[in-house]
Amino acid sequence: MAEEGEDSKFNSPQPPPFLEVACKSLGKISRFAAGTRAGFAVSLINRKLEAGAPLVSHIEAVKDGEEPISFGPDAILVDYSNGWKLQTVTELDFGGVRKAESIRLIPTQAPNLQIFEGRRPAKIVPKSGVSFLYIAKILLAFVLIFVLGAIFTVALENLPRLILLINSYTN
Template sequence: MANQSSPSPSPSPSPPRRRTPPPTPQYVEVNCASSGMKRRFAMGTDAGFAVALINRKLKGKVVPASHIEAVKDGEEPIAFGPTSFLSDFGDGWKLQTVTLTDLSSGKSEEWRISTDENAGTGASVPGTARSVSNPITFVYIVKIMFAFILIFVLGAIFTLFLDNLPAFILFLNLKFFNPCMYLPTD
């Protein structure tokens, strides 16, 4: 038998490979306006937590961030509230922090007025105000001791009053209600 060889199949051109889009990162980058550093956060992180973490890592006399905004050239910025989730808005949008000095140098006179009124309370941006605890001072200790002494003095006065109340009531009865007045006279 003759060796029949069938012509080998010619390699068929493979279908063009589809380009898979690059995987979207599972994080967002926030540019810190004060320090110029970029911080990475997981997608969906609370904006308030991100601001607090950024402010905690700032060193020196750098102005702390008040909130985070998504900015793009030619577009109005999108502000993230303290409970908003950080997300990526696509090409050209970048996340960056905003400081109170950035806001006060802006165009809005209304914002300046509202931040001046709320500056002491920290109510202009909830969740970002931090109270710094003062160390215990001598004056603080004296005030605490004075409060304790005052409590004990008031307690002693009240105790003495209650101890002498029966005698005081008897004194008032004898003074104003003389029992001799009601005795029959013969």
Template sequence: MAEKSTASPTPQTPSPLPRRRPSRVQYVEVECRSSGKTRRFAANTDARSAVEVINMRLKKEEVGLPAALHIEAVKDGEEPIVFGPNSILVSYGDGWKLQTVTQADLFPTEEIRDRDVGRISKQAFDSGVLHPKKRASKPFRLLYILKIVFAFIFIFVLAAIFTMFLDYLPELILFVK
């Protein structure tokens, strides 16, 4: 007759990959200079993603505050370490802190800030996060068109004067002799 098969529980085989123990630092803290809040990010977050999240929250929660351009690690008496867009955020230990940098931080005086800062920051930090304000296209104005027409008329008048001068040049030479 037919035998009954009994299913025995399968023993769990050990995974061929070693188990990763969680590292000591599981997150990185970044201080937002615009809002003063500290944001936490996972240990392997790239700088572009962190800046995008910070700017998104600034736009949503604190309207009117300047957007972050990039992230840098700072410590008193040390040169800041700037994180590029594809850099992984890393905490450097005691005394070092990660913070955002805004246009106001880069260009503290108002006269420089009011200039074409979008162009400068786009060249300096091409991270995909920066979107300089597009200039609004101005419609053609009547004065602009009149200036162009005047320039063409002036060119034709000047050409006519030179043509007449060249036509009468042989007579002028004979008169002088």
């Protein structure tokens, strides 16, 4: 019986030792070990891109006539075989979507947005522009400073009269 168990180990279909991802921006195929996270693969592919080339946002499994399967940053890349191919999706594939609204930007409440690809932050994108509310707060602060200054000026100018008035009531 021990021999049957050993034979089944050798005769069972083995998964390929690597996965191939077709990169549109590079025009090449990148290979990754089985069990690689999609975010890590995207990070490595983006590092190989030339300046000005569209960044890869995520990886999809595609097959003619089927809805694509998207891999999130923490998903493990899987080869579905039977006509399914892994390929990259670039920011340009989202027609009309601005870079700041891209899928890669996750937190929207923080003043500095961190983009995580794999385990390390890839890029920090500051919020752009000065809002109307920010300018209004600055103007309100200046008005309050001038009002407070005027109150102290009037109080200090009238302090000698106030002291004389208090002294006249006490005497």
